Amino acid sequence: MTLVELMSPAGNREALRAAIANGADAVYLGGQEFNARQLAENFSREEIVEAIEYAHERGVRVYVTVNTLVKNVEMEEAIDYLYFLGNSRVDGVIVQDLGLAWAARQVLPDLKLMASTQMTVTNALGAKLLGELGFKRIILARELSLKEIASIRRECQLELEVFVHGALCFCYSGQCLLSSMVGGRSGNRGRCAQPCRLAYTLVDAKGQELEPGAEHLLSTRDLCTLELVPRLIEAGVNAFKIEGRMRRPEYVAVVTRAYRRILDRYLEDPQGFTVDPEEIREVAQVFNRDFTPGYLLGDPGAELMSYGRPSNRGIYLGRVVEREGGRYLVKLEAPLRQGDGVEVWVRGGGHPGLVVEDIRLWGRKVEEAPAGALVSLELPPQARPGDRVFKTSDASLLAWARRTYTSQREIRKIPIHMEVWASPGQLFKVKVMDEEGHIGEAASSAPAEIAIKHPLTEEVLKEQLDRLGNTPYELKSLQINLHGTPMVPLSIINQVRREALANLSLKRREAFPRSVPPRQEFVTTLASLLRDKEGKQASRVPSLSVAVGSYEAALAALEAGAERVYLGGEVWQGQKAISISELQSLCKATERQGKEFFIAFPRLWQEKEELHIRRELERWLQAGGQKFLVGNLGSLQLLKEYRLTGWGDYTLNIFNDFALQNLKAWGLEGATLSPELNLEEIKGIKALLPLEVIVHGRLPLMLSAHCVLGARLGGKEGRKPCFAPCRKARYGLKDRLGFVFSITTDTRCRFYLYNPKTLDFLAHLSLLRGTGVTLVRLELREKESSYVRRVTRIYREALNCLKEGEIEALSVLAGEVEKYVGREITRGHYFRGVV
Structure with a gap:
């Protein structure tokens, strides 16, 4: 591993390319089996192999999520899937299920296991236990503070991975039954319906509403830690994980680039580290629900939550100043260009939006306007003076992001060193070597002839050998061994160059080892494991x-x-x-x-x-x-x-x-x-x-480190000290169907949300x-x-x-x-x- 690994999401092939082009050290992706984002596009087995080869050629690691709970009838298939991944040279698998992890250790001892955040690892003792089971990396729960992470690092020698950007779950991951019990779509099986993003009303024990109207009381802001990069590294974090396999490739490109730049900047000059406000603006522009550092700096109270809306809010653009016929004057707080998307937060509720096609400045139509300008725009008719306007998409930012993963010319290049031999009567040979020492060689099938009219020159060789435009390589040095007056056709030079590069690519991919035993050995061991389970079915009354x-x-x-x-x-x-x-x-x-x-x-x-x-x-x-x-x-x-x-x-x-x-x-x-x-x-x-x-x-459907009662009723802006309303009365959350989810809190201020229905199986x-x-x-x-x-x-x-x-x-x-x-x-x- 590098000192710090930047790990980006890849929900599809375009996102994979976006992540790698913009500086990811590793990507994580899901197949169409056993992955906790079943609603993402995901990868077929063939596409997984292609993704691994593409990433490995570029020196990027690939981790595959196998992070759902596995039923007994699925276990043989799941273990065989792990074999396929190991045989495909995957760099690690992210696992939730204890049973799958245990079985993997028996039959695939060399496969790198990474503990999913769904395993709810919140302390060093839990990490140590998984280390004994064979895990090499722990993806820590998102509720931990920097101080706690540092403490776990002191007690634990395993790799520690932490989410640094993207969506947060309200509940401790792996402990949420809300989507499962309410809608039959289990987060533990990759099908969460995100009922936490819906609106709820806080009510008392009698069902009376305590606040006017329903709000998104369980909807968290998005995590952003750009400014905390130094402290995360100092705490001992090995891998920085960007959340977002459900996000589009443009999001992956923008966020990966921002964290790549900031990580490199800090590692190069820790004392002079700064974050450019433009970097924060760009990641906010591509998607945000407002940003929060999460629990890294301690309990954030109400500042963890995005009560107003559960979806992207973009960046604040300005306010409507006045209406001019069918148009509106808006004072800009950020630049605006044709093609940008905007939403107006109208006072009557709702957020009507449109794509800006016509910007007028001082009565003149312009393509763009700077921050500070007073511009005339066409807006939805519901808009009124005083309404806030948000820019939800930036056309130029998105266009740049798309170019990073759609262009045939790759942005992120691998430096190579090349040596060539050409002399009459000898095979024309090319050797290429990367900076890790991998070598690719190739030679012509026939020896070079003595030139009659156009002998080969160093200039011609340099021009032909430097034609690397659509490859992931760039020529850093070229050593030419030219003797006599050989004649080598340009087509042969290009062919040998391509073959040498192909061999180098193969060597780079093969540098990532397979982590599985021979197939027959695996099949025999697995059959024995499946056969050796012993257990008697109890027939007595429980x-x-x-x-x-x-x-x-x-x-x-x-x-x-x-x-x-x-x-x-x-x-x-x-x-x-x-x-x-x-x-x-x-x-x-x-x-x-x-x-x-x-x-x-x-x-x-x-x-x-x-x-x-x-x-x-x-x-x-x-x-x-x-x-x-x-x-x-x-x-x-x-x-x-x-x-x-x-x-x-x-x-x-x-x-x-x-x-x-x-x-x-x-x-x-x-x-x-x-x-x-x-x-x-x-x-x-x-x-x-x-x-x-x-x-x-009545099972608790959610267990959270965030207390809704403390945030809404416990004092000014939900900050500490809390007035502990939970000690004085009972409360609940009412959903849009009228069901009330009762609430309890413990003395550690954890929040428990209970099923409005009582489980009862007595009749059966x-x-x-x-x-x-x-x-x-x-x-x-x-x-x-x-x-x-x-x-x-x-x-x-x-x-x-x-x-x-x-x-x-x-x-x-x-x-x-x-x-x-x-x-x-x-x-x-x-x-x-x-x-």
Whole structure:
């Protein structure tokens, strides 16, 4: 790797060319299989091979995203796809699924694995765990600060990759179920419908609107870190990643060029580093929703969000001064040219736009006007004096960007050194060498003759050998070994030159190694891996587990018949952490009753919280805790360090047998399957470990480091200190269909957005017999003890009826649940699943 790798997106072949032409050290792209941007144009297998060869010839690395969760029935195909990529000389694969990563290590040990940001790596312990699994690079969660990144760098020897520009997700990547549960399009499977970009209304517990009108309360601004490049490098970031596989090639060209220039400028002269305002203006012009440094400098509060609109806003052009008949006077704050696109933000709502065809300055038609000018324009009729005007596209900027990837003459050239030999009776030979030492040679098929009229000269040779216009090469030096008076036809000179360059290109491509074993060895190893899975399907009625958030709720669950209780994890605002005496009491009570008690780690925690988490773990151990529920990789690594017993939570996104193999190798005694699996897919999973599924609860669909309540209600402009409205009342977000997504916040100010519908599978519990499921869970961490007691009791009775074969009683008991929790019931993905 270079000191710092600039990594650009390639959603199609044009974007690939744009990225390479404008200075990317690496590109990342997706195939038409197993990639988290299924709605992008993407690459066929043949196109992937062509892309890799094109990039490698130009010295650019290619990473392919294989970053979706993989179903059991897809696993053999997915592993074979990895083989294809390794055999095609890919430089690395970006992976989300733990099972796919585990399998890859068994059959493709030399393939470079890169942990997708979908793996939600938020701390050094999680990175270390993936390092043990064989990952070479970690793409860190976007919620980390520069200080946290620097801390992870000190603790971790792996390559660290960070997003530096482009769209941000509101939710921690890999933890979002909003699109999946609401619309059936899973972000974990590459089909996110982006419901976070829609408008929502903040409401109180009674459903009353707290602010006038709906706004885009979950829509983030775009990340921009041009001015933070020095600090990112100092923090130890190895790879700068530009987001944007769904973006057009012009965007890739402009943004890549800006970061290339700034990275080079800093590396050449750190002390004199500056950012040209024009560079920021250009990247803003090509696409922005307003810019933010994200979480790199700490919690940005409301400045993270783009409440006004979820799409490109361009750059501010000026205001409408007055109307002149059918035209408008606009005072320009930025240059304007014919062909530019503009939008008017009219006071009545909406953003009508047009392409500027007619600019008049002092009554005279002009092609362009500078900033500061008062120009007359044709605008949409809704425009009024005082309305703001934004330039959403710059015709000249886009034209320049297109030329960088459409021109036959490449902008980014590879310097080469050439030597040529020509003498009568000898073969005409050409040798070319690049600055890495790769050599390409070629010779004529017949020896040169003695010239009669036109002997070959150095001038003719230089002219012919320097004809490199449509190649990626430029001639830096030429050594001519010319003896006697040879005659070599120009066609032969050109042919030998082309062959030498072709051989050099081949050598440059072959310098990137294949990372796979011989095909037959791979097939044999894979067949053995697929055959060796062992697991028995449990046919007995599952036991009942309940996840709760308070000591009182835990007691209620045990009293009502739960056989296992999970307690802990998040501490909600307004509550206190569980005391040692309460933990001791529960440990003794469950042991006395022959039941199980698991202490839950927070579903997610960041690097800055590691000391607190370790102290909490010591406190739990002091209280007698022996078993732990873990929902993130950092907590799992802690369990390994302390040699403790754990159970994997659903937030680990367990989708297949190999993921269970991985957890088993890491020492867990069981796991909760992903709620995105359907009934048939659950049946298809081997019970390599005891399995649990969630059958009741309002699942958090989003877990975010940004608190909407703090930003909108917590104080001036959403900045700290927050007035903590979450401690005083309950709130929700209402969507355009009238559904209200309830909100909770924890003492770390993380934001949880819950499904407006309650998952309830009681009426269909009999379908879980024979699936290998040994536990059914009620997910009630945010519920009061009265709710926990009532629902647990109903489920206990249902499972008892199931044991007695009284299946018809389930529908009656399901009706009791419906009366208690309301009619907004969902079966989750049990019957539909995700594609």
